Amino acid sequence: MKVSIELKNVVKRFGKVTALDNVTVTFGGNKIYGLLGRNGAGKTTLLSIITSRLFADEGEVLVDGEPARENDRAMRKIYMMGEATLYPENMRVGDVFRWTREFYPEFSLDYAFSLADSFKLDCRKKVKSLSTGYTSILKNIVALSSNAEYTLLDEPVLGLDANHRDMFYRLVIEKYAERQNTIVLSTHLIEEVSEVIEDVVIIDGGKIIFDGSRADLLAHGYSVLGSTELVNRYAEGRTVIGSESLGGMKKAYIWGKPEQDGVPDGLELSSVDLQRLFIQLTNARQN
Amino acid sequence: MINFTGDRPIFLQVSESIEDGILSGVYPEESQIPSTTEIAASCRINPATALKGISLLVEEGIIYKKRGLGMFVVSGAKEKIREKRKREFYEKYVVQLIDEAKKLGFSEAEITYLIRRGFEGEH
Numbered sequence A: 001m002k003v004s005i006e007l008k009n010v011v012k013r014f015g016k017v018t019a020l021d022n023v024t025v026t027f028g029g030n031k032i033y034g035l036l037g038r039n040g041a042g043k044t045t046l047l048s049i050i051t052s053r054l055f056a057d058e059g060e061v062l063v064d065g066e067p068a069r070e071n072d073r074a075m076r077k078i079y080m081m082g083e084a085t086l087y088p089e090n091m092r093v094g095d096v097f098r099w100t101r102e103f104y105p106e107f108s109l110d111y112a113f114s115l116a117d118s119f120k121l122d123c124r125k126k127v128k129s130l131s132t133g134y135t136s137i138l139k140n141i142v143a144l145s146s147n148a149e150y151t152l153l154d155e156p157v158l159g160l161d162a163n164h165r166d167m168f169y170r171l172v173i174e175k176y177a178e179r180q181n182t183i184v185l186s187t188h189l190i191e192e193v194s195e196v197i198e199d200v201v202i203i204d205g206g207k208i209i210f211d212g213s214r215a216d217l218l219a220h221g222y223s224v225l226g227s228t229e230l231v232n233r234y235a236e237g238r239t240v241i242g243s244e245s246l247g248g249m250k251k252a253y254i255w256g257k258p259e260q261d262g263v264p265d266g267l268e269l270s271s272v273d274l275q276r277l278f279i280q281l282t283n284a285r286q287n
Numbered sequence B: 001m002i003n004f005t006g007d008r009p010i011f012l013q014v015s016e017s018i019e020d021g022i023l024s025g026v027y028p029e030e031s032q033i034p035s036t037t038e039i040a041a042s043c044r045i046n047p048a049t050a051l052k053g054i055s056l057l058v059e060e061g062i063i064y065k066k067r068g069l070g071m072f073v074v075s076g077a078k079e080k081i082r083e084k085r086k087r088e089f090y091e092k093y094v095v096q097l098i099d100e101a102k103k104l105g106f107s108e109a110e111i112t113y114l115i116r117r118g119f120e121g122e123h
Helices: A043-050 A093-103 A109-118 A132-146 A162-179 A214-219 A228-235 A274-286 B010-024 B036-043 B047-059 B077-104 B108-120
Strands: A004-014 A017-028 A032-036 A058-063 A078-081 A150-154 A182-187 A199-204 A207-213 A221-227 A239-246 A249-255 A268-271 B063-066 B070-073
Touching: A004 A043, A017 A043, A017 A058, A017 A182, A017 A199, A017 A207, A032 A043, A032 A162, A043 A058, A043 A078, A043 A150, A043 A182, A078 A132, A093 A109, A093 A132, A109 A132, A132 A150, A132 A162, A162 A182, A162 B036, A162 B047, A199 A214, A199 A274, A207 A214, A207 A274, A214 A221, A214 A274, A221 A228, A221 A274, A228 A239, A228 A249, A239 A274, A249 A274, B010 B036, B010 B047, B010 B077, B036 B047, B047 B063, B077 B108
Parallel strands: A032 A182, A032 A199, A078 A150, A150 A182
Antiparallel strands: A004 A017, A004 A058, A199 A207, A221 A249, A221 A268, A239 A249, B063 B070
């Protein structure tokens, strides 16, 4: 049996806008994924189609090999945390936990209450009375307590302060180490997740522009620094995804593997971090 | 707690920080080191990265696995790390020192003098 969420040639249109343009991608293998994209790139649409909150116009979604559409068994394997608050707003925090357990039998009530305690979330409060930050915290606690095989977190740290974000990443790693499940972190905050994730899916303008390991992505991009003339000569015949100039100096970002030796004098080759590479890749497509 | 810098792969920094702990006596020989999960969670890094750093130390014979218990420091690990770091010393420090010295126009005698001064502790 396949253990994965597969999207095959998925197309989603909203009126004249194509939000997902022939997307084929697989999440599985018990890894932590980063689903990275700028605002409006299609991250939420993609996750909503996986969880049948939206339906694709074309293509299909398979969960462990079975079509996901109108398939309760498949849906119970996936928990999605997103911007929408799906609990009745008069419900109290503690009841949200008990309610979710009805749909997710692996849900751990003890764990949920202990996390609420660590985050100082009052379980007697009504959902509608929570601040933006605490609403996010509640949703994250529910997601992490669900113990679903696939946990999809859409912009999970929205509204969380630095201390709570730090706590959140620690909990994600601990949960992953304990359950060995598949976790998808969908975010535009690349720097924060760059060491947490193992695989990367970059979506831009509704298209998947990279799908592979983080290590592989980093090995494919580098920068070259030197005088404008030398850098321009070096860049000829290579894939330049961006550049910056200061005075007579130029830095070009190159897509490809750098040569081990034979670097011309006066040029300096450096590795590029995930965020910088992401910015260059997603800028390159727009221009 | 490990403070990462941006210039080298994280898994290397994980293994170096454990080596530092062994050298300074935080992890005595035959004592247990933190688990992959503990390292990953406390450093906010992917467990696979932490495992890669630990595996490197296993390959080098600095730590070993006790089945069902965890990872332990090999007896003689301290000496092994010292030997390895001595071998790396020339490439890592001397070459860079000479490089910078040449850029600044220091003579060999001046550098020798500075090193002697450093040893005598007159900063």
